[in-house]
Amino acid sequence: MKVAFFHSTFRNLGGAEILATTQAAYLCREGWDMSLVTFRFQEEIWRDKLVGVPVELVPRRHWLDFLPFGGRLGKLKRRARRAEPFFADVETILAHNSASAAMLGHMPTTGVRAWYCHEAPWRLHPSSADYDLVQSLPALEGVMPPGHFKALQDIRSGILTRAARDQALADWDQAGVARLERIFANSEFCRDNLHRIYGRDDVRVIPPIIPFGEHSHRRGLDRTAPQILTLARLEAMKNVDTVLRGFADFAAGLTGARLHVVGDGRERSVLERLARELGVADKVIFHGYLDPRRDEAKLESVFQACDVFALLPIDESFGLVFPEAAIRGLLLVGPDRGGPSEILEGGRLGWTVPFHSPKALAAVLAEIWTLSDEEAGRRRSETEKACRDRYSFGTVGPILKDALRKREG
Numbered sequence: 001m002k003v004a005f006f007h008s009t010f011r012n013l014g015g016a017e018i019l020a021t022t023q024a025a026y027l028c029r030e031g032w033d034m035s036l037v038t039f040r041f042q043e044e045i046w047r048d049k050l051v052g053v054p055v056e057l058v059p060r061r062h063w064l065d066f067l068p069f070g071g072r073l074g075k076l077k078r079r080a081r082r083a084e085p086f087f088a089d090v091e092t093i094l095a096h097n098s099a100s101a102a103m104l105g106h107m108p109t110t111g112v113r114a115w116y117c118h119e120a121p122w123r124l125h126p127s128s129a130d131y132d133l134v135q136s137l138p139a140l141e142g143v144m145p146p147g148h149f150k151a152l153q154d155i156r157s158g159i160l161t162r163a164a165r166d167q168a169l170a171d172w173d174q175a176g177v178a179r180l181e182r183i184f185a186n187s188e189f190c191r192d193n194l195h196r197i198y199g200r201d202d203v204r205v206i207p208p209i210i211p212f213g214e215h216s217h218r219r220g221l222d223r224t225a226p227q228i229l230t231l232a233r234l235e236a237m238k239n240v241d242t243v244l245r246g247f248a249d250f251a252a253g254l255t256g257a258r259l260h261v262v263g264d265g266r267e268r269s270v271l272e273r274l275a276r277e278l279g280v281a282d283k284v285i286f287h288g289y290l291d292p293r294r295d296e297a298k299l300e301s302v303f304q305a306c307d308v309f310a311l312l313p314i315d316e317s318f319g320l321v322f323p324e325a326a327i328r329g330l331l332l333v334g335p336d337r338g339g340p341s342e343i344l345e346g347g348r349l350g351w352t353v354p355f356h357s358p359k360a361l362a363a364v365l366a367e368i369w370t371l372s373d374e375e376a377g378r379r380r381s382e383t384e385k386a387c388r389d390r391y392s393f394g395t396v397g398p399i400l401k402d403a404l405r406k407r408e409g
Contacts, residue, residue, distance in 0.1 A: 001032055001033060001092070001404075001405065002033040002089065002091045002092075003032055003033065003035075003091065003092045003093075004034075004035045004036070004037050004093050004111075005023070005024050005034070005035070005037065005094050005096060006037045006038070006083070006087075006093055006094065006095045006096065006100045006103075006104055007020050007038050007096035008038065008039055008040070008097055008099050009038060009039055009040040010036075010040065010041045010045070010046045011040050011042045011045075012042070012045070013045060013291075015118065015320045016118040016119075017046070018049075018320070019118065019186075019208045019209070020096040020116075021049040021053075022208075022209050023116075023209055024036055024050060025049060025050055025051065026209060026397055026400075027400070027401070027404075028051075029052070030397070030401065034052075034053045034054075035054045035055070036050060036054070037087070038055065038057065039057070039058050039059075039083075040057075040060055041057060058082050058083045058086060059082055060079070071169075072169060073169045076099060076102070076172075077106070077172075079103060080103035080104075080106055080107060084108075087107065087109045088109070090109070090111045091111050092111055092112045092114060092404050092405075093109065093111050093112070094114045094115070094404065095114070095116070095180075096115075096116055096118070098119075098120075098121035098124070098173065100115075101115035101117070101176065101177055102172060102177060103176065104176070104180065105175070105176030105177055105179040105180050106172075106175070106176045112181050112182065112404075113179070113180045113182075114184065115177070115183045115184065116184045116185075116186070116206070117184065117185045117186065117190055117203075117317075118186055118190070118318065119190065120190055120193035120194050120197055120317070121173060121197075122134070122193065122315070123159050123162065124163060124166065124169065124173055125170055126160055127163075128197045129193050129196060130192065130193060130196055131193075132315050132337070133152060133155065133156055133159075133237070133315055134160070137149075137152055137153060137156055140356050141153075143356055145241075145245070148241045148242070151236045151270075152236055152314070155236055174197075174198065177200070178198065182202075182204070182403065183198075183200055183202065183203045183204070184203070184204050184403060185203050185204070185205050185206070185317075186205070186206070186207060186208055186318045187205065187207070187318050188205055189317055189337070189338050189341075190205075190317040190339070191203045193317075204403060206396065206400055206403055207390055207391050207396055208318060208320065208396070209391065209392070209396045209400070210320070210324070210392070211393070212323075212327050212387070212388055212391075212392060213327065217329070218307075218328075218330075218380060219373065219377065221368075221369060221371065221376050222307055224256050225254075225256030225257065226251075226256070226257045226258075226308070226369055227257075227258050227260065227305050227307055227308075228247060228257075228258070228259050228260065228306060228307070228308045228309075228310055228365065229259075229260045229262065229303065229306040229309050229310070229330065230243045230260070230263075230310055230311050231261075231262040231263055231309070231311065231321050231325075232262075232313065232321070233263055233265045234264055234268045235267055237313060237315070238263075238265075238267075238314075239314050239335075240261065240267065240271055241267075241271065241274065242312050242356065242357070242358050243259070243310050243311065243312055243361065244259065244261075244275060244284065245274075245278065245361075246357075246358035246359070246360070246361025246362045246365065247259040247280065247284070247361075247362070247365070248275075248279070249358060249359065249361075249362035250362040250365040257283055258283055259280075259284045259285070260285050260302050260305065260306060261285065261286045261287065262288075263289055264288050264289040268286065268288075271286070272286060287302060290302070303325070304328070306330060307331060307368075307376075308331045308332075308333060308365065308368055309322070309326075309330040309331070309332050310333040310334075311334060311340070312333075312353065312361065313335060313340065314335070314355050316338045319334065319339045319340040322334060322340050322343045322344070322350075323387040323391055326349075326350075326380075326383045326387045327387060327388070329380050330380075331351075331368055331383075332344055332350030332351070332383060333350060333351045333353065333361065334350060334352055334353075335352060335353070335354070335355040336352040336353060336355075340352075344383075345386075349382060349383040349386055350379075351364040351367070351368070
């Protein structure tokens with residue numbers, strides 16, 4: 001069976017790109033005739049993850065793109081026309097982001113057109129999506145710290161302004177998605193948003209495939225120097241601000257407690273300043289971005305130093321870092337909604353707290369360090385087993401193959 005994956009760009013390491021290449025490589029190993037079609041491909045990052053999978057590059061730019069008409073919508077339409085010949089003899093085409101999905105929907109191809117959605121395009125459709133940032137943030141004024149609330153409010157205002165300006169693009173997106181034969185979502189949260197935005201009640205949930213390593217052999221808890229890890233791009237939507245504030249409450253009087261922040265981004269200087277203001281600058285270690293290829297040993301040493309992984313992203317559709325931390329034996333704390341909450345089964349496999357509550361996070365961290373070593377071990381084992389059972393090649397692979405097969409009639 002001939003299948004092509006279509007994704008706009010493989011430039012930086014990102015969750016969607018990692019999952020797309022994992023799926024493509026798996027299907028190739030299973031004997032499927034695979035190709036990957038994209039406008040940009042960073043060879044040194046992605047080539048070794050796609051052994052045996054041909055990569056076809058569509059010309060990303062054309063001289064017409066530099067003319068002052070059509071805006072982003074015009075560029076997408078022209079790119080769709082340039083990509084169309086690459087799918088002439090493909091039986092199933094699977095788009096892996098919203099721009100690719102809309103472009104694919106407008107292509108007159110004979111193959112089955114499908115979309116694996118990692119995150120619903122809520123910035124295009126903010127009034128339809130059920131997102132805390134857009135729908136619930138106004139009610140949190142006075143609840144969140146003023147500076148953090150303003151940063152999120154500014155993002156929200158920008159999204160609403162841009163969505164109103166880009167109505168033609170949103171309409172084109174709606175029309176393209178309506179023509180897709182199949183849609184898959186990485187979580188129930190994502191599926192429900194797709195239904196709310198597009199009115200599609202045929203969205204099928206297919207969890208990501210995660211290539212797990214060996215079992216963790218972690219024992220007990222470090223009770224003299226609690227070590228907590230948060231790993232994310234340092235941007236407002238990842239909400240490391242709340243984790244830092246919750247840690248500061250928890251760590252008061254605990255001289256050995258440390259919060260390890262792995263990641264980089266525009267918010268780093270803001271977070272470093274906040275750590276100083278909260279009086280915990282000596283307890284928060286900013287490691288920066290640790291590349292899994294170049295910095296593997298250092299990244300693993302940080303994971304091994306910590307007992308707890310805590311991250312409270314706002315409106316995360318899945319949250320790949322949660323099962324990755326679970327497999328290394330860390331106890332998990334996440335937000336009480338979205339994809340992380342599904343991974344944690346609402347708190348059964350970890351702890352969930354409101355994304356805007358540092359006090360709730362501090363209380364959970366204190367609770368974790370009251371666990372006996374036996375109870376901590378039981379929770380680790382249960383969470384690791386659940387993640388392996390749900391997201392392994394053996395579980396998800398057959399589901400993915402069944403979903404992509406071309407059906408007659």
